[in-house]
Amino acid sequence: MMFLRQSGRKDGRKYLQIVHGYRDSQGKSKAKVIQSLGYLDELAQKYQDPIAHFKEIAKNMESERKQSKSHTLEIRSDAVVGGDLRKNYGCVVFSQIYHELELDRFFNNKSRHAGFEYNANSIAKLLTFARLIYPGSKKNAHELKEKFFDILDFSLDDVYHSLSFFNRTARDCQKHMHQMICEKYGRETDLVYYDVTNYYFETEHEDEFRKKGYSQKHRRGPVVQMGLAVDKQGIPISYKLFKGNTHDSQTLMPVLDTGTALAINEEKIRQEELLDGYYAIVTGELDKPDDEIIELYRGLWPIEESFKITKSVVDARPVYVYKPEHINAHFLLCFIALTLARLVELKLGKQFPVAKIIASLRQVECSHLDANHWLFDYADDVTGALNAMFDVDFGKKFMTTGEIKKYFARAKK
Numbered sequence: 001m002m003f004l005r006q007s008g009r010k011d012g013r014k015y016l017q018i019v020h021g022y023r024d025s026q027g028k029s030k031a032k033v034i035q036s037l038g039y040l041d042e043l044a045q046k047y048q049d050p051i052a053h054f055k056e057i058a059k060n061m062e063s064e065r066k067q068s069k070s071h072t073l074e075i076r077s078d079a080v081v082g083g084d085l086r087k088n089y090g091c092v093v094f095s096q097i098y099h100e101l102e103l104d105r106f107f108n109n110k111s112r113h114a115g116f117e118y119n120a121n122s123i124a125k126l127l128t129f130a131r132l133i134y135p136g137s138k139k140n141a142h143e144l145k146e147k148f149f150d151i152l153d154f155s156l157d158d159v160y161h162s163l164s165f166f167n168r169t170a171r172d173c174q175k176h177m178h179q180m181i182c183e184k185y186g187r188e189t190d191l192v193y194y195d196v197t198n199y200y201f202e203t204e205h206e207d208e209f210r211k212k213g214y215s216q217k218h219r220r221g222p223v224v225q226m227g228l229a230v231d232k233q234g235i236p237i238s239y240k241l242f243k244g245n246t247h248d249s250q251t252l253m254p255v256l257d258t259g260t261a262l263a264i265n266e267e268k269i270r271q272e273e274l275l276d277g278y279y280a281i282v283t284g285e286l287d288k289p290d291d292e293i294i295e296l297y298r299g300l301w302p303i304e305e306s307f308k309i310t311k312s313v314v315d316a317r318p319v320y321v322y323k324p325e326h327i328n329a330h331f332l333l334c335f336i337a338l339t340l341a342r343l344v345e346l347k348l349g350k351q352f353p354v355a356k357i358i359a360s361l362r363q364v365e366c367s368h369l370d371a372n373h374w375l376f377d378y379a380d381d382v383t384g385a386l387n388a389m390f391d392v393d394f395g396k397k398f399m400t401t402g403e404i405k406k407y408f409a410r411a412k413k
Contacts, residue, residue: 002034002062004055014040016050018058020065022372023401034061085368087147089376089404090361090383091129092392095150096411097340098125101180103173104412110169118158120165124333126151127159131337133362135315138163138330150408163321166329173332174238177339181235185343191232197307198223198244199317199331209324211244224319224327230306233346236339241328305354309341310334313355347389352382361386364394372401 007015016037022030037043043050098104104121111120129148130141142156166173181187200223201210210222223244229237310316316334321327341354348357360382366374379395387394392407 002058002065004051004058005031006040006051016040016043016054018054018061086365087149087368087374088133088362088365089149089374089392089399090364091133091148092407092411093344093361093386093390094129094132094340095125095408096390096392097343098128098336099412100184101177101339103177103336106173106176107169110172111165114165116162116165118154118162119152120162122152123154123159123162124166124336127333128336128340131314131316131333132341132358135313137320139320149404160326163326163329166332167325170328170332174335177336178237181339181343185235185346187231187233187235189231189237192229192237193232194227194229195304195307196225196227196242197311198225199311199319201322202318202320203322206244207322209243209327210322226331228306233342234306235342235346236306236335239331239335241331306338306342309354310338313358314338314341344386348385351385357382357386366399366404369398374399374401374404 002018002020005017005019007017009015016039017033018035018037019031019033022032037050037054040050043054047053103124107121107124114120126145126148127138127141130136130144134141134144134147138159139156142159145151178187200221202221203210204221206212206222210224212220212222225242225244226239227242228239231237314334314337316331319327319330321330341358344357345352345354360378360380363378364376364383365378366376369375376395376397376399383394386392393399393403
């Protein structure tokens with residue numbers, strides 16, 4: 001904003017200037033001199049009350065600046081490329097859903113009495129948004145945190161220390177998210193889809209958790225199994241990890257070790273041989289008609305697509321952590337990221353697939369210009385639909401830091 005600045009000189013005289021105060025790309029307060037007015041004692045010879053006079057002028061200039069739709073930018077010819085000159089703005093959409101689910105309140109409440117020196121919620125936001133926008137390792141996410149607006153400062157050690165916290169809160173976090181989605185989206189759980197997949201690691205060594213198991217890609221290294229439940233809209237409900245050598249059937253119901261010997265039922269084998277060459281669906285829903293059972297089976301595609309998204313869009317694999325509690329924390333953050341993306345897809349009426357939505361939001365970036373102005377250079381049909389739904393000014397060529405921060409602040413309400 002415009003204001004009158006009074007600067008004291010060594011000789012005791014005061015010098016007046018009208019300056020424009022703003023925040024730079026790092027959020028630090030800066031001031032740009034708009035007009036140098038002169039010494040107060042000299043101005044007093046022309047004006048009865050110079051300070052009141054020029055304060056009023058500064059106030060009018062600020063009013064005109066806000067009403068004007070044109071801005072004069074000063075670009076330094078010696079400016080060099082730096083990490084703080086380019087930031088992602090697309091994640092403001094995910095920020096709205098994150099706060100709508102009150103995940104900030106959840107993590108803040110859980111960490112309140114833990115005595116952390118870091119902000120667990122801010123780390124959760126970074127690791128979740130980075131998983132969606134710049135997927136990679138935790139170290140990579142920390143190195144790229146300056147590319148996000150509205151992220152507090154913390155160290156890489158803080159990030160790694162927070163993983164144990166996320167592991168401890170994983171089950172409660174899933175319950176919290178389920179409750180919020182039921183309240184805000186009217187989730188129905190009369191029909192739930194469940195499936196299992198595995199995730200690999202960049203190592204050939206097994207341990208108590210990472211075990212060699214079945215791999216569709218025929219990888220020889222160890223894996224972990226993930227069981228995922230989603231509702232009929234494809235929105236995740238919960239997940240659980242299992243050792244890599246766990247059979248799929250053991251993830252759905254416990255195996256009861258009764259000590260009873262199993263006998264081969266030759267008659268059963270002869271009956272099933274009659275079905276050789278056919279694709280059979282086995283179900284316990286004996287009261288439902290055949291066509292309804294087939295339709296329910298066809299509904300499995302949302303969970304298969306969810307696994308595809310986690311593996312190929314948010315790059316949940318390979319996993320770069322190795323402790324069981326850190327592995328679970330990694331997949332909790334992937335679970336949150338997948339849920340946010342699915343809810344954005346749902347809000348858009350499923351006009352666009354998740355992969356296309358994320359691809360567009362990754363390109364909604366801006367370059368830092370003069371003072372507090374940012375230049376945007378991407379828009380498409382997806383961002384147009386997102387702007388209509390979330391009202392975040394996608395498609396504008398220029399925005400100020402204040403305008404951008406306003407939208408991130410509004411997401412928290």
